Amino acid sequence: MSHDVLIVDDSVTIRQMVKKTLDIAGLNVGEVYEASNGIEALAQLNDHPVAVMLVDINMPTMNGIQLLTRMRGNRRLKDIPIVIVSTEGSRQRIAELESIGAFGYVRKPFHPEQLRDVLKPLLGVKDHATNENDAEGALF
Numbered sequence: 658m659s660h661d662v663l664i665v666d667d668s669v670t671i672r673q674m675v676k677k678t679l680d681i682a683g684l685n686v687g688e689v690y691e692a693s694n695g696i697e698a699l700a701q702l703n704d705h706p707v708a709v710m711l712v713d714i715n716m717p718t719m720n721g722i723q724l725l726t727r728m729r730g731n732r733r734l735k736d737i738p739i740v741i742v743s744t745e746g747s748r749q750r751i752a753e754l755e756s757i758g759a760f761g762y763v764r765k766p767f768h769p770e771q772l773r774d775v776l777k778p779l780l781g782v783k784d785h786a787t788n789e790n791d792a793e794g795a796l797f
């Protein structure tokens with residue numbers, strides 16, 4: 658069974674890189690939806706159920722922390738796993754994100770296998786589902 662994903666980042670380039678990473682990571686991903694901020698993400702969630710979200714912190718209109726906080730307060734959205742994909746990576750920031758419900762964290766720039774490894778347990782993927790492209794290790 659494939660799992661739909663929502664990528665939330667204000668950079669079109671980063672969204673494209675994340676989509677490409679999902680393609681080469683050997684994950685069973687179905688539809689990939691995109692949003693450039695938290696408001697657009699909430700609109701996408703009204704139209705499309707997703708298995709997991711990949712969310713940047715720093716975005717205009719509604720940032721990733723505001724989105725995460727809003728979703729955790731919503732009965733319908735509170736259980737959607739959110740993985741933060743951001744350049745911010747201090748221990749304090751990661752602890753703050755975990756305390757409000759982030760399921761994982763990947764620091765930009767990242768290798769495809771880093772994203773894959775964070776997503777595998779959230780998508781119910783077994784360890785044998787790796788990809789021969791791992792050796793390439795493209796850094797984004």
